[in-house]
Amino acid sequence: MKRNMFLSAILAGFLLVSCNKELGYTGFVDPDAGKNAEISLSTDKAAYAPGETVTFTASQMPAGAIYIRYRHLGENLGEQAATGTSWTWTAPDEDFTGYLVEVYQKSSEGETILATIGVDVSSDWTRFPRYGFLSSFGEMPQSGIEGVIDNLNRHHINGVQFQDWHYKHHWPLGGTRENPLASYLDIASRTTYLSTLQAYIDKIHSCGMKAIFYNLCFGALDDAAQDGVNERWYIFQDNNHAQKDVHALSAPFKSSIYLLDPGNSEWQQYIGERNDDVYAVLDFDGYQIDQLGSRGTRYNYDGQTVDLPGGYASFIRAMKSLHPQKRLVMNAVSGYGAEQIVGTGQVDFCYNEMWGSEEQFSDLRSTIEANDTYSNGTLKTVFAAYMNYDLADNMGTFNTPGVLLTNAVIFALGGAHLELGEHMLCKEYFPNSNLGMSSELQEAMIAYYDFLVAYENLLRDGGELNDVTVRSTDGKLSFAAWAPTLGNVVTLGRKVGERQVIHLLNFSQANSLSWRDLNGTMPEPQSVESATVEIDTQEPVDRVWMASPDINGGAVRELAFEKTASGIAVTLPSIKYWDMLVLEQD
Template sequence: MKYFIKNSIKCAVLTLCFTACSSNDSGSSSIPEPPVETITSITIKTDYAKYAPGVAVHFMIDKLPENGVIRYKYLNTILSEEALTGTNWSWTPPAEDYKGYLVEIYKTVDNVETILATTAIDVSSDWTKFPRYGFLSKFGTMTDNQITAVLDNLKDYHINSLQYYDWGNKHHAPLKMSGSSPAASWLDIAGRTMSFNTVKTYIDKAHERNIASMSYNLLYGAWSDFSNDGVSSEWFLYNDQNHNNINKHDLPDSWQSDILVTNPANTAWQNYIFDKTNLIYQNLNFDGWHLDQLGDRGNVYDYNGNLVKVNETFTPFLQNLKQRFPNKKNMLNAVSQYGQSNILSTPVDVAYTEVWGPRDGYKDLADVIQGNNSLSNNSLNTVLAAYMDYDKANGTGFFNTPGVLLTDAVIFAFGGAHLELGEHMLSKEYFPHDNLQMDGELKKSLIEYYDFLVAYQNLLRDGGDFNSPIITSGDGKINLKTWPPAYSNVAVVGKKVANKQLIHLINFTNATSLNWRDTNGEQATPAKKSNMILNLQNNQAVSKVWYASPDYEGGASKELSFNQVGGNLVFKIPSLQYWGMIVVEYL
């Protein structure tokens, strides 16, 4: 439901070292040596958002460090290393499908290793296995360079699919035609000018980066001029049994129309809107349909006066849609989880939820993701549309970084993805709204969070069972509490994946609120903790313990020394800011 109702990149840090002038024995001044650039961080990029098995990855860096080494890793296992000899090179990952990898560039000085850059690689033949969903919302006249800049930025966050929000003309006839060809331009419902060429160029250039494109439209919606386009009044939902008042969603007076709600179960409506969708596919190479709804409509009736349970209409609509377009992807927004059990019983490709109150706590985000897992029999991963800094966005300024990162930490730790990135960052359900901006710190941090989501996707999003390991502080540096979160505590989330026990630590030590939306942008930065001794209750033989955090060394995994002391596994983690992941591997 996305309409208002009427009423860094890893930044390069350079240290310039100058040799001071000094007097020689004769008293004359020596000539200053030229500055020497000591590279402590570099930017690393790849050519695609994801890779098909067997395809080489092409890397680019902005600076060439002296004595740099490239290391390729799957989870904590080193696959290979090689000397870094140029600013462009290639690597072909193992051919196995649906795997995530971390690439590190490091140097060693006096036996001390320094991470200079990291990035992640997703080897997946189908983006819906690990969806990292973004959006586009502005389709006026744009140059190729402008479109390229938007897509390259999203590629750097590994966004592998995009929702084309409100790209079309009328909801009941999205692609405006001029005779037998698409019109060059049209107006969307808000009266904005849309360009066919911009939409087409976005789709084509996104595909060049292995980013999928999803056409946005309601599954039930028509404008007030519906009868001019062959839509029958018998296809609508009504507020009364005598079909006098069509159910509608009110929009501002300045917009072109309110949205009149059709009956998704009406097969004549299905055939009509499927034909209009086919017209889209004939002219624009969309990968599928992102379907939207408007939430619970209350008591509504079909034209003949029969009570209609709208959630139950989603099932036949989606089943018939898949039969009509078997090779296209589909997802339907479960607004506040409305109809999700009906939606996920059909052949949709992603579990998608737009989160509204009363689901305002961090626990609610986890509950939605786990609920979607259960409803889909653990076959679909979840994308959450969860709008940050909602009230702050009524003004201008910047997103509050701590609020965004804590919310992403929770969503990612529980295996979900967050719809938040497009031409700008989302703060409202009307996607073109762009009052708030991301500052440099947030841009840099989110690159690292999305790297982490990709590099460790086989632990975060590829099965497993959540559990509640018993872990305590061995030195009193942090207060640990099993999920859900509480003030002044570090929340503990456990998950068993094959022979691995995951322990997520999410730092709410300084939290000023447990409301994820951080609506006024007031969430506090958690106090950073270092070198903490932890005791994990354990009675199994352990082969390895390692740790990784998107807030520490670009997410590079660090193997930890450990001891079994009585019934406890004892180890020390190096750093915790927002979120860290401990992995215990059993023999």
């Protein structure tokens, strides 16, 4: 999280502005008000257990015969006539499966897709984590709390990180378990209300999400001694314990943050007891553990060099031992300590905060592949990857092309992106809401998250990445195999069972190979229609279909194809940011 945490520039640009915002402000428009949202769909939960009842709600249903279809990948599972704006569906018995629900109408010219929504049937969020956040816990009406979580629910966010909610890093609960404070000041001197925390947790649980509290693994404020933190537990910049390691902060922050040895067993026991206080008062599901990246050479009180990555692993094991039923996630800042963190086998998924040293699109794949190695392919990757970072030094709007291209690449690689909360994330200080979202971006994000859920079994459920050769036969597009290059549609293949998946990622008009789009200058790609291509394959092909979050809400589209000497030839209906082709054999 906070390698560059709480910079004064952020404070100047954000805190004075944010305090005037309406509590509960989400930064999102009413989905029913979107210019293309003649029908908007929602579900009552972000994810469902097998066999659970799914309740759908439509903003409206047009007159005439309207139909509802349930799909798993390219397979039609059944359909029914719509009889109103609310209906239920019993989730199939197969666990860890994504579905797309289509609302459509028929005419003499064929079908018209009116609306779509994804449904995730998964009994455990760690199989397909979709992480969101909360960062402001002032006094709020219930309607404001429900509005924020309903929006996250519409994006199928199944876990929510509570950022900077705590009283003190070394004493996270305000007050004691016997007498918790009704309100208190957080690290940035903002007021946090216990009632708001409780109401958020209750609403999150009602939507089938996990509520995860955030804290450093080794932070203490300047009054920690009076709260029982021992001088011998700290880490120091010298081997004579003269100068504590510190993350220096100035007003309005109420203290700098002094760093302890995460591997010190007495500190582990102390903070574990403080976490026990938290769990006794607030029904959190787990602990999002943070660090500050590489600190250089540091020493313990006795002058011995501290192994921070090893200490992180020890800390994780201690937290799991103290609260075995609670979930754990830990940040690997720029990959620091990732192997040790993941190697514990005690974290729910891999969480990587990405910075300038890993700003290339190719670094996203490298990070996922490293995590796959560390976890033997058992854990998914979530990126904390802050978009339009420099643009966010001032008030403004997210650059839609930059956000969508980055999400297309992350999702195609099998990752997820921590980015949605009360607002969209642009800085490592999560309350920073300098950048808003256009209506276009808001509508697109819903489509992208529906796509992430509906096709999760092709995107992030095993399989092997491979190279597939795609060639243009009409000159409308230029193709190149991964890694991304400017001026090309980049291909990324994944073999999933008998299916060959081919992601087409459009870098044709891109101006940078950095996912960060620091200043919001990534241009919008032109949509290219009816482009003919050849795909090399030695496998038999009996069916070709495509789907895209940019087209018809990700609905399946069957493609006619011809066999060639080296494979097949098909015509792409259109491509903007991202198309997914699927080649199947009977």
